[in-house]
Amino acid sequence: MKRIKIHNKIISYFEKILEKSLVLTKIYITFFKKMTLKEFSITPIPDNAKVLIIGCGSLPHTMIILGLEKKWKITGIDIDPKAVKEAKSMIKKYKLKGEIEIIQNNGLTVDLAGYDLIVVSYDVQPKDKMLERIIKDMDDKTLILYRTTWESFEKIYGKEKIAKNVNILKTFYRSDFIKSILMIRRTKE
Secondary structure (H helix, E strand, O other): OHHHHHHHHHHHHHHHHHOOOHHHHHHHHHHHHHHHHHHHOOOOOOOOOEEEEEOOOOOOHHHHHHHHHOOOEEEEEEOOHHHHHHHHHHHHHOOOOOOEEEEEOOOOOOOOOOOOEEEEOOOOOOHHHHHHHHHHHOOOOOEEEEEEEOHHHHHHHOOOOOOOOEEEEEEEEOOOOEEEEEEEEOOOO
């Protein structure tokens, strides 16, 4: 757990540097664009889908990419008020205010009703409790895109527990050593 926190602080620091320059931000977003679009292509959601991203961070590159390329209504939340302020500023710079909403909230308490897809960002903590809460309170047909590390890095970052009451539909391995697991709550038979 301590290693994950160190990783998260490094990423957060890196993004805070990038967000100060629109040129650097555009390069960063361009780097992630193709991979992110391919990652989200595994999610069978409609063009008018509602998407919640838990842990949008101060440089919400996933939200910006999706906001520029998809017709989805995207809500991003983050617990850090400074990250929310910076993320809102970034969304404004990209002229995505109508497509994207960013609010300060906690993934453990946010209202999950009405979303077609809930994304659990890699650096969200406590991830195991977050996933349990989402599975318990989400709508029946909502999909979850859960970002975690590749298996080969579990010795470094630790293995995350995936809830037992989900069906894993697909897994996408990103080139930044993050894997995205598409899952749905297992129905009671």
